[in-house]
Amino acid sequence: MALNNKIAVVTGAVMGIGRAVTETLLQHGAKVALLDVNEIAGKNLTETLNQQHGTGKALFLKCDVQSEQEIKDTFQKTVETFGGIDIVCNNAGILNEETWEKAVSTNLMGVIRGTYVGMEHMNKLTGGRGGVIINMASMAGIGPFPSCPVYTATKHGVVGFTRAMGAASEASGYGIRFNVICPSFVQTDFLANIPEKLGRFSHLADAAHKLVDTLGILSVSEVTECFLELATDESKNGEALVVFPKGKTYAKFPSVL
Ligand SMILES: NC(=O)C1=CN([C@@H]2O[C@H](COP(=O)(O)OP(=O)(O)OC[C@H]3O[C@@H](n4cnc5c(N)ncnc54)[C@H](O)[C@@H]3O)[C@@H](O)[C@H]2O)C=CC1
Numbered sequence: 430m431a432l433n434n435k436i437a438v439v440t441g442a443v444m445g446i447g448r449a450v451t452e453t454l455l456q457h458g459a460k461v462a463l464l465d466v467n468e469i470a471g472k473n474l475t476e477t478l479n480q481q482h483g484t485g486k487a488l489f490l491k492c493d494v495q496s497e498q499e500i501k502d503t504f505q506k507t508v509e510t511f512g513g514i515d516i517v518c519n520n521a522g523i524l525n526e527e528t529w530e531k532a533v534s535t536n537l538m539g540v541i542r543g544t545y546v547g548m549e550h551m552n553k554l555t556g557g558r559g560g561v562i563i564n565m566a567s568m569a570g571i572g573p574f575p576s577c578p579v580y581t582a583t584k585h586g587v588v589g590f591t592r593a594m595g596a597a598s599e600a601s602g603y604g605i606r607f608n609v610i611c612p613s614f615v616q617t618d619f620l621a622n623i624p625e626k627l628g629r630f631s632h633l634a635d636a637a638h639k640l641v642d643t644l645g646i647l648s649v650s651e652v653t654e655c656f657l658e659l660a661t662d663e664s665k666n667g668e669a670l671v672v673f674p675k676g677k678t679y680a681k682f683p684s685v686l
């Protein structure tokens with residue numbers, strides 16, 4: 430699928446990986462709705478992006494992915510402004526083992542909300558034109574990360590949900606592909622103040638930092654390369670693409686059948 434003239438929604442679009450995904454989409458000729466809780470930075474970024482890529486290519490919409498109503502309203506506004514939705518990147522996520530219910534609501538339920546509302550506009554069976562939904566998980570969605578069990582659970586949930594949605598789409602004819610990216614550590618503000626974010630597991634922060642040293646740190650562009658591959662390659666559906674500094678690989682899962 431070529432990205433030129435496609436319409437995309439990115440959650441958590443103002444910083445880090447979401448911002449890089451947004452910039453990549455714009456560079457490839459797509460129009461992007463940037464959804465984020467950070468209104469001031471979001472508006473400033475969008476002004477800059479419109480100067481770089483052309484007026485009206487980027488649209489900032491304040492949205493907390495914890496709110497189904499805000500997701501519905503902002504996706505609707507995207508459709509009214511740009512004329513449809515072809516690509517959704519459910520990227521917004523936090524690490525906080527203390528306020529763990531917020532982490533579940535943001536990382537897992539936010540992805541499910543964004544997926545289901547996105548489908549209302551994209552599903553070919555209900556008048557949409559199909560497209561691709563790419564969710565942001567983590568390597569912690571593949572293996573257990575002892576210092577952050579709830580974060581691990583949310584990311585395992587995102588991987589399982591996305592794979593199941595890929596299979597459901599194929600079986601139902603939605604015309605939407607569903608894929609998930611599982612990066613190891615990425616150079617963003619997300620990695621700041623890790624011990625504070627681990628709550629009752631802050632005593633395991635040193636082990637987490639050692640893992641960062643062992644695995645190394647990815648640049649956001651290494652993640653956007655994965656995004657581009659999963660967005661443009663029409664053969665990819667229900668895939669989990671794991672990326673770490675050594676390279677990227679499609680995850681293989683044991684079959685229970
Ligand atoms: N940085 C890393 O090492 C890794 C990050 N990830 C995942 O990638 C995604 C993005 O992470 P980063 O860019 O590193 O984080 P970041 O902290 O740099 O940026 C997150 C963005 O999401 C927004 N956001 C947070 N809560 C939100 C909410 N409830 N609704 C809407 N927007 C919200 C923030 O305002 C910010 O713009 C997350 O899902 C994270 O779990 C996955 C693997 C590694």
Ligand SMILES: CC/C=C\C[C@H](O)/C=C/C=C\C=C\C=C\C(=O)[C@@H](O)C/C=C\CCC(=O)O
Pocket residue numbers: 524566567568569571572573574575576577612613614615620623633636637640
């Ligand atoms: C502290 C969390 C910071 C960032 C989270 C982000 O999503 C990045 C995750 C990157 C790597 C994930 C690693 C997953 C680890 C596993 O698969 C484990 O099974 C490895 C085993 C031990 C880890 C060492 C430890 O923490 O004790």
